[in-house]
Amino acid sequence: MREQILSIIEKNSRIDIKELAVILGAEEIDIANELKALEDEGVICGYHTMIDWEKTSIEKVTALIEVRITPQRGQGYDNIAERIYKYPEVNSVYLISGGYDLLVTLDGKSLKAVSSFVSDKLSTLDGVLSTATHFILKKYKDHGTILTKKYEDTREKVTP
Amino acid sequence: MRNPLSDKIITIKPSGIRKFFDIVNEMDDAISLGVGEPDFDTPWHIRDEGIYSLEKGRTFYTSNSGLKELRNEIANYMKRTQGISYDPAHEIIITVGGSEAIDLAFRAMINPGDEVLIPQPSYVSYEPCAILADAVPVIIELKEEDEFRLTAQQLRNAITDKTKILVLPFPNNPTGAIMEKKDLEEIAEVIREKDLYVVSDEIYGELTYKDKHVSIASLPGMQERTILINGFSKAYAMTGWRLGYACAPKAIMEQMIKIHQFAIMCAPTTSQYAAVEALRNGDDDVKGMRESYNQRRRFLMHAFAKMGLQCFEPYGAFYVFPCIKEFGLSSEEFAERLLREEKVAVVPGTAFGDCGEGFLRISYAYSLENLKIALEKIEKFVEKLRREAK
Numbered sequence: 133m134r135e136q137i138l139s140i141i142e143k144n145s146r147i148d149i150k151e152l153a154v155i156l157g158a159e160e161i162d163i164a165n166e167l168k169a170l171e172d173e174g175v176i177c178g179y180h181t182m183i184d185w186e187k188t189s190i191e192k193v194t195a196l197i198e199v200r201i202t203p204q205r206g207q208g209y210d211n212i213a214e215r216i217y218k219y220p221e222v223n224s225v226y227l228i229s230g231g232y233d234l235l236v237t238l239d240g241k242s243l244k245a246v247s248s249f250v251s252d253k254l255s256t257l258d259g260v261l262s263t264a265t266h267f268i269l270k271k272y273k274d275h276g277t278i279l280t281k282k283y284e285d286t287r288e289k290v291t292p
Numbered sequence: 293m294r295n296p297l298s299d300k301i302i303t304i305k306p307s308g309i310r311k312f313f314d315i316v317n318e319m320d321d322a323i324s325l326g327v328g329e330p331d332f333d334t335p336w337h338i339r340d341e342g343i344y345s346l347e348k349g350r351t352f353y354t355s356n357s358g359l360k361e362l363r364n365e366i367a368n369y370m371k372r373t374q375g376i377s378y379d380p381a382h383e384i385i386i387t388v389g390g391s392e393a394i395d396l397a398f399r400a401m402i403n404p405g406d407e408v409l410i411p412q413p414s415y416v417s418y419e420p421c422a423i424l425a426d427a428v429p430v431i432i433e434l435k436e437e438d439e440f441r442l443t444a445q446q447l448r449n450a451i452t453d454k455t456k457i458l459v460l461p462f463p464n465n466p467t468g469a470i471m472e473k474k475d476l477e478e479i480a481e482v483i484r485e486k487d488l489y490v491v492s493d494e495i496y497g498e499l500t501y502k503d504k505h506v507s508i509a510s511l512p513g514m515q516e517r518t519i520l521i522n523g524f525s526k527a528y529a530m531t532g533w534r535l536g537y538a539c540a541p542k543a544i545m546e547q548m549i550k551i552h553q554f555a556i557m558c559a560p561t562t563s564q565y566a567a568v569e570a571l572r573n574g575d576d577d578v579k580g581m582r583e584s585y586n587q588r589r590r591f592l593m594h595a596f597a598k599m600g601l602q603c604f605e606p607y608g609a610f611y612v613f614p615c616i617k618e619f620g621l622s623s624e625e626f627a628e629r630l631l632r633e634e635k636v637a638v639v640p641g642t643a644f645g646d647c648g649e650g651f652l653r654i655s656y657a658y659s660l661e662n663l664k665i666a667l668e669k670i671e672k673f674v675e676k677l678r679r680e681a682k
Contacts, residue, residue, distance in 0.1 A: 136583070154594045155587035155660070290313040290326035290637060292416045292465075 133158060137166055138175070143276070145179040184271070184279050192239060194223070194268040195246045199234040199254065200261040209233060212259050221249060232264070243267065304420045308643035312627065316637045323666045324637040328465060330529035330610070331657045332584075335577040338528060338570045345565035352561065356553040358386025358537070359564045365571040366537055370520075374510045382542040385549055386559045386567075390495040390523040390536035391417055392552070397491045397519040397538060398425035398457070400547035406456040411442045412645025413613070414461040415493065419645075428454070433647035436615060439604050440469035444478040451482075457489045460508060463496035466644045466653035467613040468589075468606025473506045480511045490518045495536070496609040498527035498578050501586045505608075509539070516541050519548075524563075526609075527578050528570045533563035585610050588656040588663055595667040599674050610657045613641065617650040619677045627652060633676075634669040 136156055141147060149167070153160040170176045185192040201212050209227055216236055217225045223237040236254070240246035246265065255263050271279050316322055333339075357363065363380035370376045378384055387393040394417060402408065404426040410418045411432045422429040432450050434440040447458065460479070462471040471479070483490055490508055497505040509518035523536025538548065552558075570577075592612050596603045603614035616626050623640035631637050639655075641648025656663060 140587075151591075155591050157590050285331065287327050287329060287331070288313070289316045289322070289324040290309055290639060291328045292307060292309045292643070 133162070133166060134170070137163065138170070141176075182275050182277060186271070186279075191241060193241075193243055193246055194271075195238045195240065195250075196266045196268065197236040197238060197250060197254065198228075198232040198264040198266075199236055200232045200263075201234060202259045202261060203233075204259060212257060215257055216254065219249070219253065221245075300424065304423055307416045309416065309639060312624075312637075312639060312643065315628065315631060319631070319635060319637075322631060322635045322637050323662065323669070325654045325656075325658060325663075325666050326637040326639050327655050327657055329531040329657060330526060330581065331659065332529040332581055334528060334530050334533070334566075335570075335574060337573060338530070338566050338577075341569035342533075342562045342566035345562055350561055350565055354386075354558045354561050354564055356558055357384065357549050358559055359561075359568065362386055362564050362568050362571075365568055366539070369571055370539060373504070374507045376507065376510050376515055376520075376539075378539045379542070383545050384537060384539050385545060385552060386564060387523075387536045387538060387552065388556055388559050389525065389534045390493060390521050392556065393519075393521040393523075393536050393538035393548075394418065394491065394493065395421045395424075396548040396551050397521070397540070397544075398422055398427060399551050400544055401457060401489060401519075402427045403456075405454060407452060407454040409447070409450050409455060409458045411446075411459065411461060413440070413464075413466050413641055413648040413651070414459070414644055415465050416644060418459050418461070418493075427457075430455070431645065431647075433645075434467070434469070436604055436651075439606075440464060440467040440613070441471055441475050442479060443475075444482050447479060447482050451486050451488070455486070455488060457491055458483065460490050460492040462492075462494070463500055463505065463608025465496065465609050466611050466639065466641065466648065467651075468609045468611045469613075470500055470502065470505070470606075470608040471508075472503065473511075476506060476508045476511060480508055480514050483508075483517060484513050488517070490514070491521065492518055493521045495521065495523050496526050497522060499582055499585060499610060500608045501582075501589060502607040519544060524567050524570055527581075528567075528574055529581065530563070530566070530570065533560065533566060535559055535563040535567050585656065588658070588660060591660060591663060592654065592656055592667070595663075595671070599671045601674060610655055612654050612656065613651050614654065615651055619674075619681070621677075623649055623652060630670065630673050634673045636666050636669045636673075 149160055149163050153163045203209050204211055213225050213234060216222055221238055221240060223239050226235045228235045238246055250263055250265050273279060316324060363384045366384050367378050367380040370378050398421050402425040406427050407430045408422040408427040409430050409432055411434050419429045430450055432446050434442060492508050494507055507520055509515045509520045519538055519540040521538050524530040593605055596614055601614050603612055606612055619626060623642045627638055627640040639653040641651030641653060
C-alpha cells in the first residue's frame with residue numbers, strides 16, 4: 133500500500149484521505165496512519181505546488197550551476213554543500229558523478245541577480261574551484277508533467 | 293435496375309451504438325463515458341519502435357501469418373502467462389485487431405446451419421459475424437445474479453445437435469464480468485463432453501482486478517478445442533494500430549490463414565514491429581495502466597453505492613454495468629435523457645444484446661477528474677428521477 137500511496141500523491145498531493153481510501157480500497161484510518169508514518173520517517177518531505185512561472189507576470193530565471201570543488205578532509209563534500217544550500221535562493225543541490233561535483237539549481241529575479249550570486253557568493257566559497265552557469269530558456273517538462281501541451285481527448289465519443 | 297444487395301447483409305441490423313453515437317456527436321459539450329478504448333496513449337517506447345521501423349524502411353508486407361519475431365513473442369507470452377505452448381510457425385496468426393480473428397475463426401469452422409452459442413450482453417460483432425458465416429446464432433442470456441458469468445447449466449440448456457461453437461467473451465465488454473478458473477472448469481467439462489469448440493475472446497485478459505486471468509485453453513484437453521483471441525488494443529492502449537492475434541490448433545489455423553491471406557494479405561507491418569516491443573518491454577506499462585483502471589473502478593463502485601444505484605462488482609475490462617430498472621425507463625430512454633438533461637453520454641445496455649435492457653455500460657477509461665464530474669451529474673440525474681417518481 134505504501135508504494136501505491138506514494139505513487140499517487142507524488143502526482144497529486146492534494147488528493148484527500150477519503151478519496152485515497154476509496155481508490156485504493158482501504159480504510160481511511162489506515163491511510164491516515166500510513167501517511168503520518170511516511171511523514172514521520174521523512175519519506176514524505178513536503179507537499180509542493182508546481183507552478184509554470186512563465187505564464188505569470190512575475191519575472192523569474194532559473195539557472196543550473198555546475199560546481200567543481202575540493203573535498204575537505206573528514207567532511208567530504210557535505211560542508212560545502214551545506215554552505216551552498218543554506219542560501220534561500222538555492223532550490224536544490226545534488227552531488228553528481230562525472231565531470232563536476234555539485235549541481236546547484238537556483239531561482240533568481242533576474243540574470244543579474246543570478247550572476248551576482250554566482251560571482252559574489254558561490255565562487256568565493258573556500259574549496260570552490262570553478263563554476264559553469266546554464267540558464268534555463270524553456271521548460272518542456274518538469275516533475276513528469278509536460279508544460280508545453282495540454283492533454284486533449286481525441287477519441288471518438290462513443291465506441292463499442 | 294436490379295437489387296444490388298445481398299439478402300443476407302440486409303437482415304443484419306447496424307450496431308445499436310451507431311445511433312447513439314450520432315446523437316452524442318451533435319452535442320459539443322457532452323462529457324462522454326461511452327468509449328470502448330483506453331484513454332492512455334500508446335507507451336512512447338512502443339510508438340518509437342513503430343517510428344523507427346518506418347525510418348528503417350520496413351514498409352513491406354510481412355508473411356501472411358505475421359512477423360516471425362512477433363509470433364515468437366506471442367508464443368513466449370502464452371507460455372509465461374498461461375503455461376500454454378503454441379507453435380509459432382503453425383498455430384499463431386497476426387490479425388487486423390481481435391475483430392478480424394473472430395471473423396476468421398467463424399468462417400474457418402462453420403458449415404451452414406451450425407449453431408454458435410453467444411452469451412450476451414457482449415461485444416457487438418459476434419452475432420453479425422456468425423450470421424455472415426452462415427451460422428445460426430443462439431443467444432445465451434447472462435444474468436446479473438450470476439455476476440454475468442456463464443454457468444454450465446445455461447450452457448447445457450442451449451446445446452442442440454447442431455451446436456458447434458461457444459463464444460466465450462471474458463473479461464467481458466460491456467459488463468466487466470470475469471470467469472475464474474473454477475467457472476471455466478465447469479464450462480470446459482461440458483465442452484469436452486459435448487464435443488464443442490470454443491472461440492475465446494480474451495482481448496481484456498490483461499485487465500483483471502482480482503486474480504490473474506486464466507484462459508480456458510490452459511485447462512486439460514481444451515487447447516485442441518479453443519481458438520484463443522487476443523490483441524494489443526486494450527492491454528497496451530494500441531486500438532488505432534489495429535493489431536490482434538489468434539492461437540489455434542494447426543488444422544483450424546491453416547484455414548484461418550487461408551481466409552486472411554485472400555481477404556487481408558497481412559496485418560499492418562508498422563504495427564507488428566511496434567507490437568514486438570510491446571511484448572518484450574511493455575509489462576510495466578500494462579501494470580501501471582491496470583492499477584489506474586482499478587483505482588477508477590473502485591471510485592465508481594463507491595460512487596454508485598453512495599447514490600444507491602445497484603451495480604454488481606465487475607473485476608475485468610474497464611466497464612461497470614449498473615442496473616437502472618428502479619426508474620422504470622428503458623436503457624435507451626435513460627441514456628438519452630441523461631445525455632440531453634445532464635450532458636453525460638453512456639451506452640444503453642441494449643446495444644450489447646436485448647438482455648442488456650435495464651442496464652447501462654459506463655466506461656472508466658477516463659481520468660479520475662473526468663469521472664468525478666460525470667458521476668456528480670449522474671447522481672443529480674438519479675435524484676431527479678427519484679423525485680419525479682414520488
